[in-house]
Amino acid sequence: MAHPTTTSVLCTDLGFEWPDGSGVFDGLHLAIGPGRTGLIGLNGAGKSTLLRLLAGELTPTRGTVRTVGELGHLPQGLTLDTTLRVDEALGVRATREALHAIEAGDPDTRHYDAVGDDWDVEERARATLDRLGLTRLELDRTTGELSGGEAVLLRLAALLLRRPDVLLLDEPTNNLDLAARERLYETVASWGGVMVIVSHDRELLQHVDQIADLRDGAVTWYGGNFAAYEHTVAAQQETAERLVRTAEADVQRQKRDLVDSRTRQERSAGYGKKRAVTRNDPKIFAGKFKRQNQETTGRLQGIHTERLDEARQRLSAAEEAVRDDAEIRVDLPRTAVPAGRTVLSLDRVRLPYGVTADLEVRGAERIALVGRNGSGKTTLLRTIAGEVAAQAGEISTPVPLRHLPQRLDLLDDTLSVADNVKAFAPGAGDNAIRARLARFLFRGAKAEQLAATLSGGERFRATLAALLLADPPPQLLLLDEPTNNLDLASVRQLTQALAAYEGALLVASHDLPFLRGLGITRWLELDGGLRTVEPM
Template sequence: MSALLTLRNLSYSTPDGRELFQGLNLSLGRERYGLIGRNGVGKSTLMTLMAGALGPKTGAVLRHGSLRQLRQSVQVASGEMVADALGVSEALARLALVSAGRGGIEAMQDADWTLEARLSEAMARMDLAGIGLDRPLATLSGGQRTRLALAAILVDPPDLILLDEPTNNLDRDGRVAVARFLGEWRGGAVVVSHDRELLRHMDRMVELTSLGVTTYGGNWDLYAERKANELAAAERDLAVAERDAGEAARKAQVAAERQARKDGAGKRSRAKAGQSKLLLDARQDRAEKTLGRGNRLADRQRAAAAGALQTARAKMETVRTLAFSVGAVRLPAGKTVLAFDQVTGGPVPGRAIIHDLSFAIVGPERVAVTGPNGSGKSTLLRLATGALQPFAGSVVQARRSVMLDQQMSLLDPDRSILDNFRRLNPGCNDNACRAALARFLFRADAALRRVGELSGGEILRVGLACTLGGGDPPDLLILDEPTNHLDIASITAVEAALGGFDGALLVVSHDEDFLSAIGVTRRIVLSQASAG
């Protein structure tokens, strides 16, 4: 298989001098590659280098075919139309001129006579057939704009496409559309994503770490199985290395003690009369040589064992997953923690988004709120916490509930992790605060870091520590899209922590793997029609 893109001895440092890559080598062909790694390791920077928008410090990026990067519009320019987002405005204008009998021979020669048919097919494949090319782009939802960007790729398919977090902030329908697009794509593709469902459409996984890149054949599930085997092997190697290091130290100690006893015996023998000085000196010389050989052998054994132990520990660092624990709630099975009775409400007076909604969460149930963007999921959560009052109906709230929203607004970004914990858990003394934060992997000076300087995964970990690590964890924990912007290692750590939480959960998420992992047993499904 011929390469479409080659990284040759690639190195890159950030403007402040932090080295991201050193001597990367990678060859990408006509396959779909999932590019994964912890946040901050440089995945997006690597994609930018691949696209040519950045130049490497050393090495080269060799492109052997056409390449296109998915356009993800965060802001829409005033007056921008669907045709502009598709990149076909000029070509369509040229066709219109020629069709009207204007533009001359040059315009006729440059006209793309198959463009309209390709546009129609691309829009239909991305479920956008009913959207006019002259429609203002600002009137489309975020999911529609993402699908439009994929349609633009289909109009004139390149050899290789680069997609950076294409399903972030998309609802279920948007995620399905992106997955279907990649499932049908037959060119080369590099996809940065933490969406495990999407990564199941990959042909290979490329893991980026501080040590470089490693390519694994197969999709996410095969990669996860391989990593689990690597972790088990690394744990075995570490146990053997620790045992061998301890054994080497013990043997060295035993040998030293044995030699010390011999030395003592020799000195006592030398003190006896009747032995020549020449014989005694010869015996002492042999003893010293034997001791030297024994010490050198012990030193080599200890050094070998220490080296093996260091290697085993370094290997563990590359495959070990995050893990932290939460406190017990012991919520009774029959206790109602949240109840909606014919609730109607919304953030703007007189404009209801939720209509006549009734449900109850009893005991340590795990309930997901699902539905397309704009259907009222965040409004439901605000009604559940009392941040919004219903226009009609009633809400019975838990004795104590805590909501972790996407902005983690319960935390003060200008204060340290420890200060935030103390503020939210005033009944905990310093030792209890430190112990609770240590359970969430904020040990010693790590607890003194300012929240505003943390990564998304770390901020969520602080939020969980502050709400679940104190002496009075909530009966009901409410989470609004908790996996957005997290890397997979952080997501799996949160899944493990929530698996140990015995209170009730109410979760908004489009991540089906996450909902399955935390044991969701029931769903409240909102439709676009509920917005009224």
């Protein structure tokens, strides 16, 4: 599909390198027009980097980026200053204060300049918050108690209030509960300007008008939503695989023809030599026959060799057309738990905000932890992991456990991926660490890449590797929104890997397809306490 004719975002000959010299783009050309564009690609392809370049947060190494109109950017891994008031986070505090001063009778013209035409700022702010499900947020309160999902929605509300011409969203459903996701889907579906969405959320990508697939430093366009994209790619893959099979057969046929040609020529040469001896031909005739035979042999072998080379080139081109999306492979040794063994016990454990939890997990149970944003799921997991002290009650974890946090802040940004893993398994040798890291797609120089330069998905893989390659291996895994930063291929592979894991799982996630793929044995909802709910 050709890109839209009316261009709002234009990248020309775009190049970008990180300070350590690792390249991301080299001569990228991209034009995006009105409508909703889903930007997809494998982890590390440069999706988040591209959005930051479009937003002006990064400077291209070469080339240009041009956007028409005001631009808003919702980044991945968003954090808010916890001392901010809600109206500050929304960017309307100064306007509100000026409005209140006018209402109190202060005639200073500065207040009127600050308000401008925005006399309904409070009504708009309140309506935007309500639209995104943040009905409990008061404009004067601070943001210190917001969950990760609420922080994302508040930042989105601030962008919507600005009414930008171009809106860039990077994994906007990360940390959002099911109700919040539905409200975001509605917001995206009703958007009338230019929107670029980086997401692994298949449901969200159903609301886009076109898919831009970033692969090997270039963008391929597909018309329609994600379902249409999958249908097109599946058809292309089927055609590409059929061409590979045809090309492979052609290569084998050309190899046989070349061997047959050589065999025939050797027989012909043998026959000519025998005839010369039998007939006692003069040497001049025998030499002439030999030269003719050699010339014919060379010419035919050249033809067959050329045909074989051409067949191999066609095979190489056909193989390149087949997608080979590398996926993580997780190997968790010595994690099996006997069916009756207790792996986790919570006895009247009291958390902040009045949450009390009782829970006993035995054997290799697979528990999904669900609940609205702000219900305390992350706090519960951190308390179980010993990162937060319980206000009351007792916690028992008699088996090795590991906690994969939502914010992926376990890595030392000044160390390489390999050195980070070694910090978790100091007794492991370098060769063993590199061999295991290869399963997480960190091969060769990738294992030496600094953690600070990793993409969101790469950081997830590195953090997961550090935790799972630690000694001893975990028999209880606590996962907090593990699919947030993974591409679609890696989500599928992670699901398969964890489905084969023999230990106990406690997973907080709003990604229902992912949870269903894990073979969940118990669904728990956190809402003032833990209660068992029907499978979702």
